[in-house]
Amino acid sequence: MSKTFKQIMEEARSEVKELSPAEVNELLQKDGNHLLLDVREREEYRDGHLEGALSLPRGFLEIKVEAAVPDKSAPIIAYCAGGVRSLLAAKAMKDMGYQNVISMSGGYTAWKTSGYNWVQDRQFTQEQATRYSRHFLLPEVGEEGQAKLLDAKVLLVGARGLSSPATYYLAAAGVGTLGIVDNDVVDLSNLQRQILHANDRVGMPKTESAKKTINALNPDVRVVTYQEKLTSQNIMRIIKDYDIVVDGCDNFPTRYLVNDACFMAKKPNVHGSIFQFEGQATVFYPGKGPCYRCLYPEPPPPDMAPSCQEAGVLGVLPGLIGVIQALETIKLIIGKGDPLIGRLLCFNTLGMEITNLKLKADPACPLCGEKPTIHNLIDYEEFCGLRAAHAAPEATGSRESNSSSLRSGLQPLNA
Numbered sequence: 001m002s003k004t005f006k007q008i009m010e011e012a013r014s015e016v017k018e019l020s021p022a023e024v025n026e027l028l029q030k031d032g033n034h035l036l037l038d039v040r041e042r043e044e045y046r047d048g049h050l051e052g053a054l055s056l057p058r059g060f061l062e063i064k065v066e067a068a069v070p071d072k073s074a075p076i077i078a079y080c081a082g083g084v085r086s087l088l089a090a091k092a093m094k095d096m097g098y099q100n101v102i103s104m105s106g107g108y109t110a111w112k113t114s115g116y117n118w119v120q121d122r123q124f125t126q127e128q129a130t131r132y133s134r135h136f137l138l139p140e141v142g143e144e145g146q147a148k149l150l151d152a153k154v155l156l157v158g159a160r161g162l163s164s165p166a167t168y169y170l171a172a173a174g175v176g177t178l179g180i181v182d183n184d185v186v187d188l189s190n191l192q193r194q195i196l197h198a199n200d201r202v203g204m205p206k207t208e209s210a211k212k213t214i215n216a217l218n219p220d221v222r223v224v225t226y227q228e229k230l231t232s233q234n235i236m237r238i239i240k241d242y243d244i245v246v247d248g249c250d251n252f253p254t255r256y257l258v259n260d261a262c263f264m265a266k267k268p269n270v271h272g273s274i275f276q277f278e279g280q281a282t283v284f285y286p287g288k289g290p291c292y293r294c295l296y297p298e299p300p301p302p303d304m305a306p307s308c309q310e311a312g313v314l315g316v317l318p319g320l321i322g323v324i325q326a327l328e329t330i331k332l333i334i335g336k337g338d339p340l341i342g343r344l345l346c347f348n349t350l351g352m353e354i355t356n357l358k359l360k361a362d363p364a365c366p367l368c369g370e371k372p373t374i375h376n377l378i379d380y381e382e383f384c385g386l387r388a389a390h391a392a393p394e395a396t397g398s399r400e401s402n403s404s405s406l407r408s409g410l411q412p413l414n415a
């Protein structure tokens with residue numbers, strides 16, 4: 001014989017324990033072990049919910065609950081808007097073997113009118129919900145991760161080969177604030193790899209061209225441009241407003257400068273470098289792994305470090321490494337995955353070999369070691385031996401890591 005709704009409710013009430021919002025509040029105060037389960041629709045949850053509540057809409061409950069809450073003895077408090085859906089949900093869960101499910105009578109409405117604490121998730125516009133829908137589908141990102149991306153502030157050093165794809169993908173992913181430091185203008189020879197720029201922008205400052213490209217891709221992104229050369233004088237002022245620095249520079253003085261400043265300001269530095277057909281990427285995270293000086297205490301002699309201009313570079317290579325930098329940056333922002341801290345990813349495009357080298361912090365590192373000798377930013381042009389030899393026209397520097405020097409530098413670490 002089929003049951004009426006009234007009979008179903010009576011049956012559920014006889015089997016499921018119900019607590020009022022006041023009783024739930026008291027229980028939560030004295031015992032933090034209870035899992036709050038919100039069985040309302042996503043839209044209702046988004047408008048406001050109990051802090052820390054897991055959202056599992058009633059319609060998907062039976063399908064998803066075992067994956068979300070594998071422990072069937074876990075103490076659970078289910079709630080909905082008025083107490084009916086959660087009572088039926090608790091009954092269904094009891095039938096599935098959950099031994100300790102309570103339903104909150106009166107639901108979220110009664111909870112809220114009683115004046116108890118509730119929180120609201122970030123509100124996405126319809127356009128954002130569509131734009132980031134593929135992120136929302138990933139449990140590792142979801143709405144929470146997307147909110148973190150939109151709140152994140154990332155500084156890109158350079159608007160060149162590496163930072164072009166890094167910036168482009170970070171903008172597409174919805175990183176809310178992107179700062180770009182570059183003092184160069186677009187040259188026709190850049191367009192073989194610097195995909196932020198375009199043919200009709202030759203002669204335009206790279207920061208301006210980058211801003212145009214990003215604005216056209218994603219209006220959610222606020223672009224802050226710094227059309228200046230990064231120096232010991234301005235770097236601390238610039239990086240203080242950012243959570244993460246992506247180093248896409250192409251010369252040693254800037255690389256050491258960014259490393260030292262990031263260490264001093266305690267900012268993660270997502271590093272990439274390229275030479276001809278080889279590239280590498282890592283994350284220098286102050287306090288969590290080595291810094292650039294742990295790997296390379298001394299810069300190579302200037303004549304051992306030919307620039308892209310002198311040695312050439314495969315157009316796709318900065319794309320590969322820059323995208324890895326974007327990926328690592330996103331992982332740091334959403335706090336998921338295993339970032340390249342203490343690991344150097346080496347990419348050889350001709351042999352298509354990818355290796356991961358373990359890196360250790362050097363206790364003798366002059367910057368991050370046990371007895372540091374570097375406490376302030378220095379003159380990096382002089383440190384790299386470029387002060388006299390290279391003034392204009394390469395004042396912005398365009399020196400790539402020398403492949404053989406990279407290898408020799410890595411040998412001890414690889415052992």
Ligand SMILES: [Zn+2]
Pocket residue numbers: 290291292293294295361362365366367368369
């Ligand atoms: Zn170090």
